Amino acid sequence: MHRQLKKAGRWLLYIVMSLLALLLVLFAYVVYVSDIDPPAIADKSSLQLNREDHGNNFYTLGNNWFRKSNSGLYEMYVEGRPFERGVVNGKLSKELVVLQEDYFNAQINKMIPSKSYLHFLKYVIGWFNRNLNKNVTEEYKEEIYGVSESASGQYDYIGTNYQRILNYHAAHDIGHALQNMALVGCTSFGTWNAASADSQLIIGRNFDFYVGDDFAKNKIVAFESPADGYKFMSVTWGGFIGVVSGMNEKGLTVTINAAKSGIPSGSATPVSLVAREILQYAGNIKEAITIAGKRKMFVSESFLVGSAADNKAVIIEKTPDSLDVYDPNTDHILCSNHFQSKGLAGSEPNIEQMDKSASPYRYKRLEELLNNKGANTVLKTAAILRDRNGLHNEDIGMGNEKAMNQLIAHHAIIFEPKKLLVWVSTSPWQLGEFKAYDLRKIFALHGMKENKEIADSALTIPADSFLYTPQYKKFEDFRRYKHMISEGMEVNTDSIIISNPEFYHAYVMAGDYSFKHQQYNKAVEYYKQALTKEIATKNEEEYIRRQIAESQKQIKHHD
Numbered sequence: 001m002h003r004q005l006k007k008a009g010r011w012l013l014y015i016v017m018s019l020l021a022l023l024l025v026l027f028a029y030v031v032y033v034s035d036i037d038p039p040a041i042a043d044k045s046s047l048q049l050n051r052e053d054h055g056n057n058f059y060t061l062g063n064n065w066f067r068k069s070n071s072g073l074y075e076m077y078v079e080g081r082p083f084e085r086g087v088v089n090g091k092l093s094k095e096l097v098v099l100q101e102d103y104f105n106a107q108i109n110k111m112i113p114s115k116s117y118l119h120f121l122k123y124v125i126g127w128f129n130r131n132l133n134k135n136v137t138e139e140y141k142e143e144i145y146g147v148s149e150s151a152s153g154q155y156d157y158i159g160t161n162y163q164r165i166l167n168y169h170a171a172h173d174i175g176h177a178l179q180n181m182a183l184v185g186c187t188s189f190g191t192w193n194a195a196s197a198d199s200q201l202i203i204g205r206n207f208d209f210y211v212g213d214d215f216a217k218n219k220i221v222a223f224e225s226p227a228d229g230y231k232f233m234s235v236t237w238g239g240f241i242g243v244v245s246g247m248n249e250k251g252l253t254v255t256i257n258a259a260k261s262g263i264p265s266g267s268a269t270p271v272s273l274v275a276r277e278i279l280q281y282a283g284n285i286k287e288a289i290t291i292a293g294k295r296k297m298f299v300s301e302s303f304l305v306g307s308a309a310d311n312k313a314v315i316i317e318k319t320p321d322s323l324d325v326y327d328p329n330t331d332h333i334l335c336s337n338h339f340q341s342k343g344l345a346g347s348e349p350n351i352e353q354m355d356k357s358a359s360p361y362r363y364k365r366l367e368e369l370l371n372n373k374g375a376n377t378v379l380k381t382a383a384i385l386r387d388r389n390g391l392h393n394e395d396i397g398m399g400n401e402k403a404m405n406q407l408i409a410h411h412a413i414i415f416e417p418k419k420l421l422v423w424v425s426t427s428p429w430q431l432g433e434f435k436a437y438d439l440r441k442i443f444a445l446h447g448m449k450e451n452k453e454i455a456d457s458a459l460t461i462p463a464d465s466f467l468y469t470p471q472y473k474k475f476e477d478f479r480r481y482k483h484m485i486s487e488g489m490e491v492n493t494d495s496i497i498i499s500n501p502e503f504y505h506a507y508v509m510a511g512d513y514s515f516k517h518q519q520y521n522k523a524v525e526y527y528k529q530a531l532t533k534e535i536a537t538k539n540e541e542e543y544i545r546r547q548i549a550e551s552q553k554q555i556k557h558h559d
Contacts, residue, residue, distance in 0.1 A: 036133045038145045038162040046084040047149060051091050058451035059092050065448040066092035071426045071435050074218060075454060077445070079225035082139045086146020086241070094150045096218050096238030101152055103214040104168070129167055135269040135296065136166070139228070140276065143241050144169065151239065169242050170270045173299045185358055185401045186257045188304045188335045189366055189384075190313035191376040195331040203306040203313060203415040204381035205255040206430060207235070207244055210408040219411055221424055221435075223442055229280035231443050235411050235424055242272025243279050249439060250283040251308025251417035257335050259300040259317070260353035268298040268320065275303060284309040292316045293323055300349065304335045308417035317341050332370060336363040356538035358401040365391055365404060378414055378423065382461045385412045385430050390534055397503020398475045401536035405430060407475065423461060431472075434461035474499045478506065485513055493526070504533035508540070511547060520551040520558070527551065 051059040057068035066076045076092060078085045090097055133141070148161040158164055188205035196202050210216070218237060225231045234246030247253040254275045274295045282288040288305045298320050306313040315326040317339045324343035326333075337359035339350045354360050368391060369384045370376065387404040390396035399407045412430035414423040420439040426432035436459030445454075466472055478499035484491050493510035500506040511526035527548045535541045 036129075036163050036166065038148075038160075039138060039141045041083050041142065041145070044083070046087040046146070049087070049091065054451060056451060060448060061088050061092055063447035064088045064092060067448075067451055069435070069453060069455060071433060071455065073424060073426060073435060074220040075223075076220055077223045077225070077442070077448070079227075081227045082142035083146045085224065085226065086143035087149055088146075089143075089241070090147040090150030090239075093220065093238050096220065097147065097150050098152045098238070099218060100215070100238035100240075101155065101164070101168075103212065104171075105155060105158075106214075129170055129267045132166065132170055132267045132270075135267065136169075136273060137277070140241065140273055141166070147239055147241060165239055168239065169272060170267050173267070173270050173297075185337055185362065185406060186255075187362055187366060187385075187404055188255045188257060189333060189370070190304065190306050191332045191370070192312050193331040195370075195376055197375040197377045200416065200418050201306055201308065201311050201313065202376055202378060202381055203253050203255070203304070203417070204385050204412070205245060205304070205414075206385050206404065206406075206412045207255075207410045208406050208408055209244070209410045216410045216427070219424075221437065223439075224280075225443065226280060230283065231439075232279045233422060233437065233439060233442075234276075234279065235413060240272070241276065242270060243276040244272055245411065245413045246275070246279045247415050247417060247420070247422055247439065248279050248282075249420065249443060251306075251420055252279065252282055252284065252288065253304075253306040253313075253415045253417055254279045254288070255304045255413070257302040257304065258337055259302055259319075259339055260337075260349040260357075261299040261319075268296040271297060271299060271301045274301075274318075278303065278305065285312075285314055289316055289323075289325060292318055296320065300339075302335055302337075302339065304333070306415060306417055308420075311418070315340065317344050319344065319347075332376075334363055334366050334370075336360070336366070338363070358536040361391070361402045362404065365389075365402070368392075369404070378416060379461060381414050382412075382423070382430075382434055385414075385425075386464050386466070388466070394534070395502045396534040397506065398471070398478065398500050399503060399505070400534060402534060421456075421459070423459070426463075428467075431464040431467050433463050436460060478503075482509065485509060493522070497526075502533060504530045504535045504540075504544075507533065508544060511544075511551075515547060515551055518554070520554045523551045524548055524555070 049061055051061045053059055059066045064078045068074050074096065078088050144166050145162050148165040151161040151165055155164060186206060186208045190201060190203045192201040193199050220236050220238065221233065222236050223233045230248040230250055232246055232248035234243045243254060245255045256271055256275050274292060274297060278288045278291050282291055285305055285307045292303060297318055300319040303316040304313060305316060313333045315333065315335050317324050317326055322343065324341035326341040337357060338353045339345050344350060369387055373380045384404060388398060390402055396402055407429055409429040412425040414434065421436060422439065423434040423436050425434050435455040437454065438456055442454055481491050481496045481499060491513065493513055496506050496510045507526045507530035511523045511530065514523040514526060527544050530544050
């Protein structure tokens, strides 16, 4: 018996030692794949360049420049080879590169306060993004590496500057894939021929991507003249070379809209870098489709591509496994957050998206607005992007995901591709002025010797009059209550309702607050009122019904 126990003990020891060895090997492998080396650069002389500070947030470096406009938008021009462009980008916008990472990490630290867990998370993300380096072109790796030289050194515990900035380019995709219950609800559309007043192509889009007020503070309207490919503009932020909205010198536009995705097993090419490649190297729709087809992605996305050469727009719909093109063969195109092509409209994830999300409702509202407003113009496009109502002009509350204007947009943008004109919204959201940029004039500058406004003031679209109404003031109160609740402060639940009485989420907030404070009867009343309003998604409706059931259970328990 003793001999058997001794033998069993040895086997147990072998098993434990083997498991430990396996874990060590696995950990070593994760550390290995997480350690991404930057690309080899033959000429790093650009690192010795220094920007010239002219005061008032105006900097130059050779022909390159960076300034803060009177509108609050930052504007930047960079040119040259990939690494040099990145270095110059980073040096000119250094403060914004650092700030944007500060904002990002402040949000992460708020969610995950443990330093040791954050250190562990670094390897988890490293494992997830183990193939990221292989799926980004050398050109964009070099440009990212150049930008990363201006990043802060205080986040070394997450990774090197290069590793972090490269991984941030996949953050949108990872968040998109893991948070399908809360997809960003972007909307875009285009009109041409009979649908446009002058027959020319007009594209409009809301980029409803919200990760906090700080993240949206410092928008950069970037103009880039790469050594290879076409000159282009895009709306971006510090440290980010990808594209979410942009137009090139050929009058080709790209905007991206998230679609329903499964949870991926590993990374591929970030969506924003696919959009960037299309913008930099495609002159027409056919070339854009070819580029999109070359890249493997790990989330599903719609690319609305407008083309001056074709005087129309199509939607390239792409999943990790397939690609299809939606061409309406008419004079207008609409895009929310579901697929429309023959090949992908009937897919299981898309059917679920149509059933549970706000996307189909918002699509119908967009259709309604286009039909009601007649032949489209740039001014009408701005009015559509700013529309806050639901179907049939119903008041569905301020901030509803079913509305065109959800009052969360990072930016809104309008293109007239044949004229190479672009309008970019100013804060707050798409309610401030839309500033107009003429790409022909900007790319003809050949440097900027004095600090001057480059937006065409004659083409400015005025701010939305909603900004000056009592309703807007109430919405500011609503946001303040939301912030107070998130910070654990006391609020008056009736005040929440008064601030946004037609918005279902005001009642959900009041219900959740009452539930947390064990005021279950009040919670039930608020939740029931929420069900009488226009609820954005099925998941939210199901949550409300569960909360009613749980509140009623608590009431019975306390009786």
